[in-house]
Amino acid sequence: MPQPSAPRKTPGRPPRISREEVIATARRIVDAEGVDRLTMRRLATEIGSTPMALYHHVRNKEELLVLLLDDYAARALHRPELPAQPRERIVAAAAAIHEALAACPWIAEVLTADDLMSTSALWFVEQILDGLVESGLTPERAVHGYRTIWYYTAGEIVVRTTAARRRADDDGPTYRERVFADLDPNELPRLAQVADRWAPLTAENTYLDGLRALIDGLLAAH
């Protein structure tokens, strides 16, 4: 057992790099050249070490990306003035998280995390929970409500980001276009009706509308 009052020298070979250094260097690469260029080998070279040395500071690449996201969230999420009215506070807090995440283009690779639980995001989660409780929900239902909002928010970002990436990769006609091309208006009239407007309609950013509807529904259920 390590003695907390003992002199601070630990045994073993002293580290030449630190987790902080790894994260900071990774951030530089991602900021400068995009997440695609972030490889463990590249990162090791940049930091003046070897690929496997990194694995003593991060569990694997996925954890590194989560740490990068936390790091990003800590910078991007400052605490704004939120409205006093509970419903509007919930909207504003969720929208702030959404805005920060949506601005982070490499996010879809990570965003499937269980919650966004970086310390800097907790304050926003607190605001949402508080708004829900103030609106009359029990703490338990407030947690469920927050999760619902998170599912919607994460889903919106992941779906949109991935769709954008696929569009960039593909050249030929989308699978979607092919499907819409031979819709039977008798069998699927509503889809046929909007078929030619589907692309622009789904390209619109309706996150806030959906969020408000969702929160309205959550609060109306008492």
Add this chain to the structure above:
Amino acid sequence: MPQPSAPRKTPGRPPRISREEVIATARRIVDAEGVDRLTMRRLATEIGSTPMALYHHVRNKEELLVLLLDDYAARALHRPELPAQPRERIVAAAAAIHEALAACPWIAEVLTADDLMSTSALWFVEQILDGLVESGLTPERAVHGYRTIWYYTAGEIVVRTTAARRRADDDGPTYRERVFADLDPNELPRLAQVADRWAPLTAENTYLDGLRALIDGLLAAH
């Protein structure tokens, strides 16, 4: 230009495998041993070919997984009797999609698709659109409403599936546990209040509650 009335012989080396065969073999592997065991080499061996030959029938592995999902959806999604009342029809259609997808454990890898646009899912999309229009929404707002439901549904599945996978991989204490361990009850009282119940609360399946709230909110907004 190919003449439709010409004899059916096409030039070029005749294919020894087909896209259907690739998909069917891939499905066998996934069903029997899980999606992790599906590699292009394994699939090629199983099918009696070489890895690169597969790439003439599917664009890449991601497309193969999407095709697998479509194939799965075609089998899993039979058209049930849906309620006549629009709101309940929307709930039932979305819940049917959700249920089919949630039962598919390898889904998170693919589910970030733009929409679930396999032909067999279209009927459900139609039902949702129709329910929304019948409830008074314009076709445009109905499309937005459907997308909102899809974001929520996809987000729920992806987040839950990934969380389950991470729990299975990790051994040590969760990042989440560590975060909750040192919460300051003065700064974040609501979170502190539910901290010890967070894991069971978020493990509960509240998809249907959230879905109903969301649809209520969408319909209330006219």
Add this chain to the structure above:
DNA sequence: GCTATTTTTCTTACATGTATAAAAATCTAC
């Protein structure tokens, strides 16, 4: 039959994440 064309298949090669085990660098006990 011979050549050109077209389509599919096969061979080879590379970048990537990471497992495994050896090596290096430090501390502690004697």
Add this chain to the structure above:
DNA sequence: GTAGATTTTTATACATGTAAGAAAAATAGC
């Protein structure tokens, strides 16, 4: 000092997706 113990770093190796191009197998025109 010398011998473990402990921790970090390095070297090597492997599985994977897939790019690039050669080879094979068919048709079409002559």
